[in-house]
Amino acid sequence: MQIQVNSDNHIESSIRLEEWVRTTVESTLERYEEDLTRVEVHIRDENGDKPGPHDIRCQMEARPKGHQPISVTHKADSLAQAVDGAAVKLDHALEHLFGKLRHKRPGQNAVVLEDQDAVNPDALLQEEFLEKEQEKEAQVG
Structure with a gap:
């Protein structure tokens, strides 16, 4: 993974800053x-040179292999808070x-049921939902 660090004229770029961000x-x-x-x-x-709250902005754009880029932005009072x-x-995104x-591709970190007679988990959720709905109707009616 290549990490490219860019800063504007008001934030002095240095090797130390770039290494810390990387x-x-x-x-x-x-x-x-x-x-x-x-x-x-x-x-x-x-x-710029004027002080103010949340004036440091850090934007990160990740390029996942085979997918569209993902971009996030965070504003904070300090450089460290903005980068962190x-x-x-970006981690959450x-x-x-x-x-x-x-979840779309079974077989990659997804659990596949071996037993053909196993109950469908979605069916259990639906059954549980319907039972709760019936209980609500019984209480109202």
Whole structure:
């Protein structure tokens, strides 16, 4: 996974800053390393030289292999909070994407029932739902 760090003129870029951002992103997203080609990080001070609340903005865009890019943004008072917040948001977005994909493709981290006579779990949920609905109707009626 390649990590590219970009900053605006109001945030002084340095090798130390870039290494810190890369380390933060790598440690937060390490479980997706094989699934991502690149993560772009854009750091910006929205108010420039003027102080203000939540004026540091960090946008991260992940490029999952074979899928559309996913982008998140987090604003905070400090650079560390903005980068950490965006990394956590990106982790949650990727967890959501790959979780949906696992459920669509049985065999990849999905449980497949071996027994042909096993009861369908969805049928059990539907049956439970209908029982609760009948109980509600009995209480009202």
